[in-house]
Amino acid sequence: MTQSAIEIRGLKKTYAAQKNAPAKEALKGIDLDIPEGSVFGLLGPNGAGKSTLINILAGLVIKTAGSVKIWGFDQDVNPRQSRAAIGVMPQELNLDPFFAPRAALEVQAGLYGVPKSERRSDEILAMVGLEDKANAYARTLSGGMRRRLLLGKALVHHPRILVLDEPTAGVDIELRQMLWDNVRKLNRERGMTIILTTHYLEEAEEMCDEIAIVNHGEVAARDSTANLLGRLDAKAMVIHPEGAVETLPEAPGLDVSRKGDAIFVQYRSQDTSAEDVLGAVRAAGIRIRDVKTQEADLEDVFLSLTRSRAAV
Numbered sequence: 001m002t003q004s005a006i007e008i009r010g011l012k013k014t015y016a017a018q019k020n021a022p023a024k025e026a027l028k029g030i031d032l033d034i035p036e037g038s039v040f041g042l043l044g045p046n047g048a049g050k051s052t053l054i055n056i057l058a059g060l061v062i063k064t065a066g067s068v069k070i071w072g073f074d075q076d077v078n079p080r081q082s083r084a085a086i087g088v089m090p091q092e093l094n095l096d097p098f099f100a101p102r103a104a105l106e107v108q109a110g111l112y113g114v115p116k117s118e119r120r121s122d123e124i125l126a127m128v129g130l131e132d133k134a135n136a137y138a139r140t141l142s143g144g145m146r147r148r149l150l151l152g153k154a155l156v157h158h159p160r161i162l163v164l165d166e167p168t169a170g171v172d173i174e175l176r177q178m179l180w181d182n183v184r185k186l187n188r189e190r191g192m193t194i195i196l197t198t199h200y201l202e203e204a205e206e207m208c209d210e211i212a213i214v215n216h217g218e219v220a221a222r223d224s225t226a227n228l229l230g231r232l233d234a235k236a237m238v239i240h241p242e243g244a245v246e247t248l249p250e251a252p253g254l255d256v257s258r259k260g261d262a263i264f265v266q267y268r269s270q271d272t273s274a275e276d277v278l279g280a281v282r283a284a285g286i287r288i289r290d291v292k293t294q295e296a297d298l299e300d301v302f303l304s305l306t307r308s309r310a311a312v
């Protein structure tokens, strides 16, 4: 059986009430096992609790209840070992502006107590493509370079598990590709377990073996990427007719409604083709002036998953 790199049981986090805000239960009892050697995606809408979860793993936020084991080490019993097993690339570009990349890596290694003989700063700089910026001040680095340096910093203590919080939010295609390549390499060649949060379905599809969807502080779904995305094949077509429409088209598998003057048709691409939809529209005597198709986006995905879960 595959070992768990991370084992989370009954994890709860309530942020205390502030002057202007009531207490917030950000995590409501999460149980989650993340298999060793996997690339695992944490998806969820804004405010779902992903950052809270990751920050607890990273030791930056203190949990309210429950237990977390990282690489077999319970955070409460072996805090040092559990922290050493994990590296986190944060979302914010929070770099000390006075340190050049090589110095930043050395300082980080020092913080983690990595002996000089085991430091690999130049190797890491080469890996993230910053060897020619080794001695440039951080404030002179572009956003993309800063992000790569943050990835480097997360790796200095040779962690078994790498956590990437929204690694490609707002980055260009070239950097995204480079980050993906790096992450794949770390996973395949070094067996590193990777956990990433993302808003991009495409990224999750490309990178992750398994996905957990977090919603309102709970795990709403957890499955292999293929199974999960297969459940999300909802599509929609917006059809602008010539003239007014008396009767809406009807056919099995179609969910038809009006959207202003247009006709809005939702269907599943596994069971229904675009031709089936257009055929049903023509069969209702409607002449088509224009058509647009829409893929399900992440919001639809969360809605459909949370709805189907509520219905169980």
Ligand SMILES: Nc1ncnc2c1ncn2[C@@H]1O[C@H](COP(=O)(O)OP(=O)(O)OP(=O)(O)O)[C@@H](O)[C@H]1O
Pocket: 015, 016, 024, 025, 026, 044, 045, 046, 047, 048, 049, 050, 051, 052, 053
């Ligand atoms: N320090 C804090 N104090 C009070 N409430 C907080 C704090 N941090 C987060 N929250 C609240 O907890 C909930 C979960 O937030 P969290 O940042 O974990 O969500 P998220 O899924 O990471 O969202 P995003 O995708 O926007 O980063 C939100 O309602 C948020 O407002």
